[in-house]
Amino acid sequence: MPRPVAFITGIAGFAGSWLAEELLGEGYKVFGSLYDNEPTDNIEILQRHLSLLPLDLTDAAQVAAVFKKTKPNYVFHLAAFSSVGKSFGAERLTYRINFEGTLNLLQALEHAPGLKKIVFTSSADAYGVFSPAGKTLTETQPVDPASPYGISKAAAELLCTYYFRRNGLPVTVARSFNHSGPRQVDSFVIPAFARQAAAIDLGRQKPVVKVGDLSARRDFSDVRDIVRGYRLMAEKGRPGRVYQLCSGKTVSIEQVLTTLLGFASKEVKITVDKSRLRKNDIPVLRGSNRRAVQELGFSIRYTLKQTLRDTFNFWKTTLSSGA
Amino acid sequence: MPRPVAFITGIAGFAGSWLAEELLGEGYKVFGSLYDNEPTDNIEILQRHLSLLPLDLTDAAQVAAVFKKTKPNYVFHLAAFSSVGKSFGAERLTYRINFEGTLNLLQALEHAPGLKKIVFTSSADAYGVFSPAGKTLTETQPVDPASPYGISKAAAELLCTYYFRRNGLPVTVARSFNHSGPRQVDSFVIPAFARQAAAIDLGRQKPVVKVGDLSARRDFSDVRDIVRGYRLMAEKGRPGRVYQLCSGKTVSIEQVLTTLLGFASKEVKITVDKSRLRKNDIPVLRGSNRRAVQELGFSIRYTLKQTLRDTFNFWKTTLSSGA
Numbered sequence: 001m002p003r004p005v006a007f008i009t010g011i012a013g014f015a016g017s018w019l020a021e022e023l024l025g026e027g028y029k030v031f032g033s034l035y036d037n038e039p040t041d042n043i044e045i046l047q048r049h050l051s052l053l054p055l056d057l058t059d060a061a062q063v064a065a066v067f068k069k070t071k072p073n074y075v076f077h078l079a080a081f082s083s084v085g086k087s088f089g090a091e092r093l094t095y096r097i098n099f100e101g102t103l104n105l106l107q108a109l110e111h112a113p114g115l116k117k118i119v120f121t122s123s124a125d126a127y128g129v130f131s132p133a134g135k136t137l138t139e140t141q142p143v144d145p146a147s148p149y150g151i152s153k154a155a156a157e158l159l160c161t162y163y164f165r166r167n168g169l170p171v172t173v174a175r176s177f178n179h180s181g182p183r184q185v186d187s188f189v190i191p192a193f194a195r196q197a198a199a200i201d202l203g204r205q206k207p208v209v210k211v212g213d214l215s216a217r218r219d220f221s222d223v224r225d226i227v228r229g230y231r232l233m234a235e236k237g238r239p240g241r242v243y244q245l246c247s248g249k250t251v252s253i254e255q256v257l258t259t260l261l262g263f264a265s266k267e268v269k270i271t272v273d274k275s276r277l278r279k280n281d282i283p284v285l286r287g288s289n290r291r292a293v294q295e296l297g298f299s300i301r302y303t304l305k306q307t308l309r310d311t312f313n314f315w316k317t318t319l320s321s322g323a
Numbered sequence: 324m325p326r327p328v329a330f331i332t333g334i335a336g337f338a339g340s341w342l343a344e345e346l347l348g349e350g351y352k353v354f355g356s357l358y359d360n361e362p363t364d365n366i367e368i369l370q371r372h373l374s375l376l377p378l379d380l381t382d383a384a385q386v387a388a389v390f391k392k393t394k395p396n397y398v399f400h401l402a403a404f405s406s407v408g409k410s411f412g413a414e415r416l417t418y419r420i421n422f423e424g425t426l427n428l429l430q431a432l433e434h435a436p437g438l439k440k441i442v443f444t445s446s447a448d449a450y451g452v453f454s455p456a457g458k459t460l461t462e463t464q465p466v467d468p469a470s471p472y473g474i475s476k477a478a479a480e481l482l483c484t485y486y487f488r489r490n491g492l493p494v495t496v497a498r499s500f501n502h503s504g505p506r507q508v509d510s511f512v513i514p515a516f517a518r519q520a521a522a523i524d525l526g527r528q529k530p531v532v533k534v535g536d537l538s539a540r541r542d543f544s545d546v547r548d549i550v551r552g553y554r555l556m557a558e559k560g561r562p563g564r565v566y567q568l569c570s571g572k573t574v575s576i577e578q579v580l581t582t583l584l585g586f587a588s589k590e591v592k593i594t595v596d597k598s599r600l601r602k603n604d605i606p607v608l609r610g611s612n613r614r615a616v617q618e619l620g621f622s623i624r625y626t627l628k629q630t631l632r633d634t635f636n637f638w639k640t641t642l643s644s645g646a
Contacts, residue, residue: 091426099422099478103414129488142465145481146488155422155478158468165452165469 005114006234007072008032009057009105010079011050014184015121017042019076019227024049026231031070033057033079042183055079057101064108074234075118077105080152083187084125087149098152099159106163106171117234118171120160124219124246124285125150126175134284139175139242139291146281157242164240172237174230177246177287181223181307182314189253190220190311193260198315201264208269209261212276214254217284219246222302222310232296246287247300259305263312328437329557330395331355332380332428333402334373337507338444340365342399342550347372349554354393356380356402365506378402380424387431397557398441400428403475406510407448410472421475422482429486429494440557441494443483447542447569447608448473449498457607462498462565462614469604480565487563495560497553500569500610504546504630505637512576513543513634516583521638524587531592532584535599537577540607542569545625545633555619569610570623582628586635 006023010016011032020043023030033055034040043050055066057079067075080098081087087094102120109115127137128146143154163169180190199205229245237243261268292298329346333339334355343366346353356378357363366373378389380402390398403421404410410417425443432438450460451469466477486492503513522528552568560566584591615621 095423095426100418103418143481144484146485148485151478151481151485154481155474158466158474158477161467162469162471162474 003027003029004074005029005031005070005072006074006076007067007070008076008078009055011052012038012040012043013078013082014042015179015223015227016078017046017183018181018223019078019230020046020050022224022227022231028074031072033066035079057104058096060104060107063104067108067112071112071114073114073116075105075109075115076230076234077102077118077120080121081149084147084149085187087147087152091148094148094152095155098149099155102156103159106159106169110163110167110169116170117237117239118160118169119230119233119237120156120171120173121230122153122157122173122175122242123150124175124177124244124287126154126157129281133282134286136248137244137285137287139244161240168239170239172233172239173242174233175242175244175287176226176229177219177221177244177285179221179223179226180311182310184223184311190256190260190308191315193257194308194311195315195319197260197264197268197312198319200261200266200268201316202319204319207264207266208271209257210271210273210276211257212273214257215252215283217250217252217286219248219250219286220256220304220307221245221247221300222307225300225302228301229292229296229298232292232298236296238295243292243296244287244289245292245298246289247304248287248289250284250286251304256304256308259308260312263309326350326352327397328352328354328393328395329397329399330390330393331399331401332378334375335361335363335366336401336405337365338502338546338550339401340369340506341504341546342401342553343369343373345547345550345554351397354395356389358402380427381419383427383430386427390431390435394435394437396437396439398428398432398438399553399557400425400441400443403444404472407470407472408510410470410475414471417471417475418478421472422478425479426482429482429492433486433490433492439493440560440562441483441492442553442556442560443479443494443496444553445476445480445496445498445565446473447498447500447567447610449477449480452605456605457609459571460567460608460610462567484563491562493562495556495562496565497556498565498567498610499549499552500542500544500567500608502544502546502549503634505633507546507634513579513583513631514638516580517631517634518638518642520583520587520591520635521642523584523589523591524639525642527642530587530589531594532580533594533596533599534580535596537580538575538606540573540575540609542571542573542609543579543627543630544568544570544623545630548623548625552615552619552621555615555621559619561618566615566619567610567612568615568621569612570627571610571612573607573609574627579627579631582631583635586632
């Protein structure tokens with residue numbers, strides 16, 4: 001039997017690199033796309049097992065050509081303008097890449113021979129505002145996004161549903177909640193704190209960490225569990241259906257910080273930086289993974305502590321070897 | 324007191340022309356925009372009371388310049404790629420005009436001095452698929468659009484909500500249900516049948532009408548009631564809020580046809596054209612206008628019979644005077 005062929009857009013990104021590893025381990029032939037001059041550090045050790053192609057998602061003709069050439073059975077659409085925070089100042093670009101880029105991908109795959117499934121990676125940010133605060137979100141929660149990033153994902157989901165309905169394009173939508181782990185850029189909270197804990201441990205930073213409001217609670221998973229979820233969605237997900245990928249549990253940012261600082265070999269002082277004290281708009285973000293567990297056999301294998309330790313060690317290695 | 328200044332995008336369109344008349348009657352100074360080479364027949368009799376400007380909504384700089392020049396207190400955003408049917412074959416253009424065009428408008432008005440309200444005209448097509456079939460829709464119904472037009476409106480609504488939340492831009496969203504009346508183009512069902520009834524009455528068509536499935540029930544209003552609703556939203560609507568504009572009652576397409584053919588002076592034979600027999604995906608579409616009635620004082624003043632008669636007479640005049 002020939003190996004199933006997977007295509008990952010955004011393969012050199014954080015989740016993309018872990019998904020590539022997951023799929024290679026499961027026997028897939030893996031293609032992936034890179035945008036112009038994208039760094040490939042995340043997939044360096046895998047690179048000789050992968051077939052990489054340049055791709056500008058906003059160029060419809062190029063998107064069509066790439067799939068025509070590679071004929072994937074499974075497409076994992078991870079490439080995106082992925083920073084919620086930066087999306088506020090880059091609204092047009094966010095829509096161009098995340099909405100129009102997804103449109104280009106769906107149109108390119110509309111009559112693709114051999115295609116078995118498309119996994120579109122949306123986000124819990126599509127939900128945005130909801131009430132009551134603290135409720136456990138399920139897939140039936142109406143979206144009400146509060147950022148250009150959230151809008152772009154919610155709107156792209158509408159495209160996915162429409163392309164499925166229109167002619168049965170086998171696309172499933174993952175709404176993943178916060179996930180972290182080694183390789184995530186340190187504009188996200190866990191690597192930001194992990195990096196500081198590692199720097200303190202190495203004696204490269206004074207044992208002081210400045211923080212803002214730490215009370216927000218988030219549903220964190222390990223990126224390696226999330227990408228396994230993506231693979232399970234490709235293999236077993238029902239087309240036209242949304243699956244939340246999350247742990248179902250929440251933890252406060254304060255607890256995350258305390259755990260990470262506990263890995264450092266020194267006593268660390270936490271000081272409050274009032275300029276960072278803006279209360280988070282969404283105090284608690286928790287999802288149910290029930291549908292994914294029941295329909296896909298999804299499971300959480302990494303404890304948060306393991307994720308945090310691995311992320312801390314990743315930054316220790318990175319800081320030691322690098323600049 | 325100076326007259327309030329209104330700006331209508333799409334002023335020469337069907338609803339736009341009636342809104343211009345409504346606002347002039349209420350003492351507004353009225354600006355309006357036309358796209359390239361747009362016919363202005365609909366506003367011919369009003370033209371000397373209006374200030375018209377060319378505007379390509381997809382050109383952000385031009386949109387900004389137009390509002391800087393006219394400084395409206397009230398903006399009614401009606402310009403759109405407005406055909407659901409044609410949107411299937413013009414997906415990109417639909418998103419470009421309806422989504423990006425709305426983004427351009429919101430950004431242009433973000434810090435506009437003197438601005439009191441923006442009325443964004445969305446549509447019941449944003450709802451798309453819902454269950455159970457036949458339920459009466461309210462503003463809390465989650466959207467699940469089934470056409471590029473519906474997607475474009477649902478996505479543009481997300482922009483409106485976001486711009487309101489971000490810095491209080493006073494934008495309200497109208498979800499109008501089916502509305503008709505004189506001047507509507509005959510690709511829509513009521514003018515299509517009204518035109519045939521008028522042609523038969525004038526002896527210009529054999530007394531035979533070919534039909535498809537007529538069982539679908541729709542919530543029809545008169546365009547003159549709907550545009551009064553738009554004005555009430557500008558004057559009293561709460562920013563950040565959605566209002567359904569509709570009659571709250573449904574009628575079958577068959578009943579619409581029978582009424583229209585009853586205006587013709589001849590006996591008309593209805594024959595079923597099997598090629599048009601595709602069942603409508605949404606058998607019943609009915610909204611509640613309760614919120615608009617309670618919060619805006621919205622009311623339905625035109626009976627459906629009056630709307631149909633006026634539309635029939637419009638087509639008789641048009642066919643008699645024209646080709």
